[in-house]
Amino acid sequence: MSNHLTNLTLKVWRQSGPNDGGHFESYRIDSISDEASFLEMLDVLNEKLIGDGKEAVVFDHDCREGICGTCSLMIDGQAHGPQRGTATCQLHMRKFQSNQEIVIEPWRATAFPIVKDLMVDRSAFDRIVEAGGFITAPTGGAPDANLIPIAKPVADASMDAAECIGCGACVAACPNGAANLFTSAKVAHLNLLPQGQAERWSRVEAMVETMDEHFGSCTNHGECEAACPKSISIDFIAMMHKDYRKAKFKNRRLIAQI
Amino acid sequence: MVELNAKIPAGDIAEKWDNYKSDMKLVNPNNKRKFKVIVVGSGLAGASAAATLAELGYQVDVFTFHDSPRRAHSIAAQGGINAAKNYHGDGDSVHRLFYDTIKGGDFRAREGNVHRLAQVSVNIIDQMVAQGVPFAREYGGLLDNRSFGGAQVSRTFYARGQTGQQLLLGAYQQLARQIGLGNVRLFNRTELVDTVVIDGRCAGIVVRDLITGEIASHAAHATVLCTGGYGNVFFLSTNAMQCNVTAAWRAHRQGAAFANPCYTQIHPTCIPQADDTQSKLTLMSESLRNDGRVWVPKNADETRSADQIPEEDRDYYLERLYPSFGNLAPRDISSRAAKRAVDSGRGVGPLKNGVYLDFSAAINRLGKGVVQERYGNLFEMYERIAGENPYDVPMRIYPATHYTMGGLWVDYELMTTVPGLYAAGEANFSDHGANRLGASALMQGLADGYFVLPYTIGNYLAPMLNKSTPGVDHPEFKAAETGARARYQQYLDIKGTRSPDWFHRELGKIIWDYCGMERTEQGLEKALSELPPLYEEFQKDLRVTGDGASTNQTLEKAGRVDDFFQLGMLMCKDALERNESCGGHFRAEYQDEEGEAQRDDENFAHVAAWEWTGDPMNATRHAEELEFETIHLAKRSYK
Ligand SMILES: Cc1cc2nc3c(=O)[nH]c(=O)nc-3n(C[C@H](O)[C@H](O)[C@H](O)COP(=O)(O)OP(=O)(O)OC[C@H]3O[C@@H](n4cnc5c(N)ncnc54)[C@H](O)[C@@H]3O)c2cc1C
Ligand code: SF4
Ligand code: FES
Numbered sequence: 001m002s003n004h005l006t007n008l009t010l011k012v013w014r015q016s017g018p019n020d021g022g023h024f025e026s027y028r029i030d031s032i033s034d035e036a037s038f039l040e041m042l043d044v045l046n047e048k049l050i051g052d053g054k055e056a057v058v059f060d061h062d063c064r065e066g067i068c069g070t071c072s073l074m075i076d077g078q079a080h081g082p083q084r085g086t087a088t089c090q091l092h093m094r095k096f097q098s099n100q101e102i103v104i105e106p107w108r109a110t111a112f113p114i115v116k117d118l119m120v121d122r123s124a125f126d127r128i129v130e131a132g133g134f135i136t137a138p139t140g141g142a143p144d145a146n147l148i149p150i151a152k153p154v155a156d157a158s159m160d161a162a163e164c165i166g167c168g169a170c171v172a173a174c175p176n177g178a179a180n181l182f183t184s185a186k187v188a189h190l191n192l193l194p195q196g197q198a199e200r201w202s203r204v205e206a207m208v209e210t211m212d213e214h215f216g217s218c219t220n221h222g223e224c225e226a227a228c229p230k231s232i233s234i235d236f237i238a239m240m241h242k243d244y245r246k247a248k249f250k251n252r253r254l255i256a257q258i
Numbered sequence: 259m260v261e262l263n264a265k266i267p268a269g270d271i272a273e274k275w276d277n278y279k280s281d282m283k284l285v286n287p288n289n290k291r292k293f294k295v296i297v298v299g300s301g302l303a304g305a306s307a308a309a310t311l312a313e314l315g316y317q318v319d320v321f322t323f324h325d326s327p328r329r330a331h332s333i334a335a336q337g338g339i340n341a342a343k344n345y346h347g348d349g350d351s352v353h354r355l356f357y358d359t360i361k362g363g364d365f366r367a368r369e370g371n372v373h374r375l376a377q378v379s380v381n382i383i384d385q386m387v388a389q390g391v392p393f394a395r396e397y398g399g400l401l402d403n404r405s406f407g408g409a410q411v412s413r414t415f416y417a418r419g420q421t422g423q424q425l426l427l428g429a430y431q432q433l434a435r436q437i438g439l440g441n442v443r444l445f446n447r448t449e450l451v452d453t454v455v456i457d458g459r460c461a462g463i464v465v466r467d468l469i470t471g472e473i474a475s476h477a478a479h480a481t482v483l484c485t486g487g488y489g490n491v492f493f494l495s496t497n498a499m500q501c502n503v504t505a506a507w508r509a510h511r512q513g514a515a516f517a518n519p520c521y522t523q524i525h526p527t528c529i530p531q532a533d534d535t536q537s538k539l540t541l542m543s544e545s546l547r548n549d550g551r552v553w554v555p556k557n558a559d560e561t562r563s564a565d566q567i568p569e570e571d572r573d574y575y576l577e578r579l580y581p582s583f584g585n586l587a588p589r590d591i592s593s594r595a596a597k598r599a600v601d602s603g604r605g606v607g608p609l610k611n612g613v614y615l616d617f618s619a620a621i622n623r624l625g626k627g628v629v630q631e632r633y634g635n636l637f638e639m640y641e642r643i644a645g646e647n648p649y650d651v652p653m654r655i656y657p658a659t660h661y662t663m664g665g666l667w668v669d670y671e672l673m674t675t676v677p678g679l680y681a682a683g684e685a686n687f688s689d690h691g692a693n694r695l696g697a698s699a700l701m702q703g704l705a706d707g708y709f710v711l712p713y714t715i716g717n718y719l720a721p722m723l724n725k726s727t728p729g730v731d732h733p734e735f736k737a738a739e740t741g742a743r744a745r746y747q748q749y750l751d752i753k754g755t756r757s758p759d760w761f762h763r764e765l766g767k768i769i770w771d772y773c774g775m776e777r778t779e780q781g782l783e784k785a786l787s788e789l790p791p792l793y794e795e796f797q798k799d800l801r802v803t804g805d806g807a808s809t810n811q812t813l814e815k816a817g818r819v820d821d822f823f824q825l826g827m828l829m830c831k832d833a834l835e836r837n838e839s840c841g842g843h844f845r846a847e848y849q850d851e852e853g854e855a856q857r858d859d860e861n862f863a864h865v866a867a868w869e870w871t872g873d874p875m876n877a878t879r880h881a882e883e884l885e886f887e888t889i890h891l892a893k894r895s896y897k
Contacts, residue, residue, distance in 0.1 A: 002533060002608055017808055035532035035645070043537055043759070046812075050757040055804040056812050060325065062498040064538050067423055068329045090642055115469060116809040123446065126326050130438030134431035135390045139310040139708050142381070142388035146345060149399030159392040159417060162424060166328055190390050 003034045005093055009101040010045065012057055015114050022114070024103075034094040038081065039064060039071065041093055042104075058117040064089040066229060069165030072172070073118060074105040079169035079227040087167060087229035107172035111179065111214045122168045124214040125182060132206035133186045135195050148194055161188035163230045170224035170232075176216035181224040183211045184240035185232050191243055201247035208244050260515045260675045260869045262882040266370040267670065271888045272352075275374045278670070279713060283720035290315030293719050296463055296478040298450050298505055300327030302422075302700060303683025304484030305429035306707030312433075312441040314712060319476060320433070320442055321465060323449040323500065323814075328430045331486055331498040332703065335422025336543055338404060338414035339700040341379040346403055350411040352376045358409050359698060360889050363663075363691020364841035364857065366518070366865070369888055370670055371688050378709040379701050383415055385708055389428035393417050406544075406696040414697045419543065419635055425700055429707070450505045451742045451817065453481065453512045453679060454734055460512075460679035461728045464738045466746070468814060471806045473742045475730040479722055480678045480715055483509060484707065487662035487684035489522065491822045491829065492774070493766025495659035496528060496541040502818040503825050506666050506685050514674035515867035515880065517667035517687035519825065520833035523694055523842045524775050525660035526592040529643055530612035539658040540643055542615075543636055544696060547585045549620040549629065550653065552576050552592070554613050558603035564614060564652050575599055579853075590693060590775075590842055593657035594853070597775050600656065612654035621649065657775060661699060663690045663842060664832075667867040667882075671714035672706060675867075678718065682706035687865070692841025746806050749816040754799030758815040761796045765819070765826055768792070773830050778846045782834040786827065790875065793823045827874040835879060838862045859891050 008029040015022030027049075032041050039061050046056035062070040071088040075081035081091045096102065104118065112120040162185070170181035187204050190196035196203070218237065225234045267278040285293065293316050297308040300322040312318045324330060342355040355376040360367055383401070387393065393415050394402040403412040417424035436442040445465065452464040454475070462477035485505035489495040510516045527542045553574045555567055575595055577584045587595070596613050605611050621629050626649060630637070637648045644654065666674050666681035668688055673680050683703035690698065728734070772778075772785035796819070804810040839848040839855035840862070848856040864881040871877055 033533045033535060036535040037537075037643075040535040040537050044535055047757055047759065050801060050803050050812060053801075053803060055810075058809050058811055062324070062329055062500050063331070063334045064499060065334055065540055067420065068331075068333045068498060070325070070329050086642065092643070092645065094645055119809060122325060126328075126434065126437075126444075129431060129434045134435040135388065136435065137385070137388035137432070138313045139306070139385060139432075139712070142384040145343070145383045145387040145393075146400050148387065150395055151399050152395045152397050155392050155395040155399075158390075159424075162392050162417075162427065163420065165423075166326065189392070193390050193392065195388060195390050 004031045005034055005096060006031045006098045008032065008096070008098070011101060011103045012118070013105045014057070014117055017116055018113050032093055034092070036093045037064065037089060038075070038091040038093065039089050058119045060119045061089055066090040067165060069167035072107050072120065072167055072169070074107065074172060076103050079107070079173040080229050084226070085229060085231045087165070107168055109168070109171045109177035110216070111177060112168060112171065125166055125168065125179070127214065128179065128183055128207050128210050129186060131210035132199070132203040133190070135190060136199060137195070150194060154192055158189050158192040161185045161192070161232065161236055164232050165230055167229060169227040169229060171215065173223040173227035174216070174218075175221055175223065176219060178218040179211050179215040180218040180237045180240070181228060181232055181234065183207055184236035187240045187243065188236040200243065204240060204243040205247045208240065260513070260867065260880060262515070262667065262675070262867055262880055263669060264368060264370070264882060265669045265671060266368070271369060271373050274370050275377055282713060282717040285716045285720050285723070287315055289723055291317060292723065293317065293480070294319065294478040295715065296321065296476060296481040297484060298463065298482065299330065299484035299486065299683070299685070300324065300430070300433065301330035301332035301484060301486055301683060302426055302429055302703035303685070303707045304330070304482070305426065305433045306704050307482055307484060307682060307711045308442055309429065309432040309436050310708055310712045311715070312436040318436070318442045319445065319478065321445045321448050321450060321463070323447060323468060325446055327433055327444065327446070328427060330426060331501050332426045332700070333423045334498060335700055336419045336541065337406065337545070338416035338421045338697040339382070339425065340406070340413050340695070340697045341383045341415060341701065342376055342413060343380055343383060345401060346412050348411045350413050354411065355379060355413065357889060359689065359695060360691070362693055362695040364693050364855070365691065365859070365863065365886065365891050366840055366884065367689055367691030368884060369886060374710065375689050375702060375705050378705045381709055382701060382704045386425060386428050386704070389432055391417060391424045391428040393424070409695065422700060425704065429704070449814065450485070451508065451745070452738045453509045454738050455512045455676055456728045456732060456734045459677045461732065461734065462730070464735070464742050466742065469809055471746070471808060471810070473739050475735040475739055477728060477730050477735070479719055479727055480680065482680040482682060482711060483666065483685050484683045485685045487665070488822070488825060489659045489662050491766070491826050492659040492770050493763050494531065494536060494539050494770070496525060496539050499538060502821065504818050504821045506681070507821040507825055509666060509674065509676065509679060511870050512676065513870065514676045514679060515667040515869055516664070516828060517865050517867045518664040518692070518832065519829040519868070520773065520836060520843050521663035521692050521841065522659060523589065523661040523663060524593045524657045526589055526596060526657045527615065527655045528658035529640065530607060530654055530656035531609065532644070540639070541658070541660065542640060542653070542655060544589070546615060546633060546636060549624070549632065550585065550615040550617050551619055552585050552596070552613055552615055554599045554604040554606060556604070560604070564606070564616070573604070590844065593775050594844060596657055607654045612656045614652040615655045616652035617648060618652070659774070661694055663687065663692060663694055667865070671717065672711055673714070673718065680711060680715065682711055692843055746813060746817065749800060749802045749813055750806055752798065752800045752802070754801045756799050756801055758800065758802065758812060758819045761792070761800065762815070762819045762822065764792055765823055769826050769829065773833050776844050776846050777833050779834065782830050785830045786834070786875070789823065789827050789830065796820070796823060824874045828868055828877055831875070831877065832866055832868065836862060836866065863891070
């Protein structure tokens, strides 16, 4: 049943724009129901700020169901906060305690410049997909869907990778700001499927190289998997590296048979 | 004066679409690049339309207020997508899907459009598999199907509980490819704030950059709105937080008729509101009703916890009232029954605002393992939100707004009453009549975007070849920009005392109470008397802090709430004028002895399309008569 948390201190990152240095600002939440979600707690803060004639804290969010990948907060230094496998919007106040101080920051990564306050620009992810994260199949000419049987375990593994919501927590959690978990999830989703084979090697090359243009490099810390709200496995990173190496051989046809 | 000409092609129902395609005008492939098309929205409808138009060779500009096209609300759809593939040989066919959709819509949709939808449904699955959508498979490697409400066949394709996500990612990837190739220009974090009509044609749009606050114009030969539904007029709904009516509403104000605004769908199984801070509601898949039993205590003053209430003090009201369908009664009927139970004071939970969905019988009968296999992820999601474990304590559910069947009026070509302005996906009113069947919205969005618009737009553009069209320097564009700047400045200048969210909640309460699950003449009159003063207060007492020259979500929200107010008035008017009950529109005055909806086919077998007159309270109602040539009008009964 509903209880209330009292006397919370929020240390929130405020930054008026990309060129501002930014700073922490402290706010008090006197009382909040433990049924409220973390973002609803921020809604309450914003209502209070507007009431006081102050500017509301800018933060990204939309579905509030853990699927759109829009929400993106560093909570006490953890991407998406303390609950494993949970996006910020699915986190509830019952995971916190009265009198607690909570530090709220945006994703911090060179590739994700801060737009304002807690909102960042993640369009570098879109650039990776534009480079090769697709199957070339223009509308119209597709054969009957059941002409391509796909073994269930293969479809399931592809789906495990495809569940990535593109939130960027993996990048934010990585000490190097690498995007390997995100990129490998997209590569695996398509490279595992029979429909994806025709472009398998060009896809992995284009995506990895675009990723390297924007993001830091992976040194196997594994922080990404721990922060990922969809628990995407780092095994996909190994798969991506393997495909990338193969793609780099000149005689791909031979090497692909190994 | 708007004219409603549906332009349904001649011929037998099964041949209309082929007849259309063989008669339509074509744009030669080399000439396509001379045409610019604007697509607003990057959900299923927008992404599929934009990618396909670009593949054909048109210059395409895509606008979305999201940071990436992949975040559109379509991403949240869970259950699945229908298609008349008949892969299971259980008697499905294009005709059956057509029939089910017309009947499910309570005979308030257009036959021609719905038949075309059923026809192209099969191509959607082929296209999406080719794009790499990892649909669920059987062990033999073929596609799996499940069944959904309102159908007696298994025709729903799905990808775990994330069908919308996987379909949207498929369409987004196809769009991303076109962006990478330079065929599509993407304007993200950019919001349409007006449409511009010059010499009777849509000449383009005016947008606001959500990062810099700048207002700018974009001209095109044709404009397509794929901007989703308006369920958030209720404040609390299962829609994503940013969903809004602004694009459709601004088009309406420029002459596009708005059809059937009162047709909204309330979904019976959502997690009830927990407290006053609640910002949105979460849907729990309807499939839960296959094994869950719905009940409330018999007595309003019940204080015991669920497990302490003996059988004889429980009311399994769906099983009692609808013995043949029981817990699987259709969406609208189950929703209204839950409302009555709660209104009678027998609601459960701390706020007495829900009903139980109890799995204990299923757990006893099937074992916990089987229940976990079937619903494990849903149970987890419930526990994360409600903080209770449904294996031990019954779930609490309550109906919530989910989908809007109403929208911009479009003809067979998906063109609004403004030439050159199209609407697709949930933003239009076309295919679901007064009630949408589960798994049919994804189908419609993709049908519109992949297989309808790319043809029909050519028919409009072909005669415009080499004719000059107004550019962004035209005085009408400049006037629209000035208007938009003034509008947003005005919100900042009011400097009142209440936030946009405060007004949104108040608005939502009125719409929910009087134009929600059950409507009455008296209630609607009351709403129509309460809305204008509240709207006036909004215009006088709004407070937006911050400025207009950088990201300001409070300011964005103010614009959206403003448009919701105007839409809310039109919804109530539409509901008041429709003196019948049909589908999602239930007027308490029009029901039979068993509480079933009573249609009035003699007087209301038509689409109500509203014309903007400067004041939503005085909008003009036009009617498009619906003709049922293939399917006979019958009472919608699922007994
Ligand atoms: C929780 C939930 C579950 C659902 N499950 C199912 C299901 O299982 N099966 C099914 O068939 N249907 C389901 N639906 C319904 C279905 O998801 C939607 O009807 C459908 O996805 C709408 O797609 P769309 O392309 O029309 O619009 P959306 O996906 O809503 O996209 C709208 C787009 O328009 C843009 N936009 C809007 N206004 C503006 C503006 N002013 N300026 C710029 N851009 C703008 C947005 O940025 C976005 O890109 C579900 C709905 C909900 C809420
Ligand atoms: S891999 Fe996980 S953390 Fe990274 S973007 Fe995808 S869902 Fe987010
Ligand atoms: S708001 Fe959509 S995932 Fe959090």
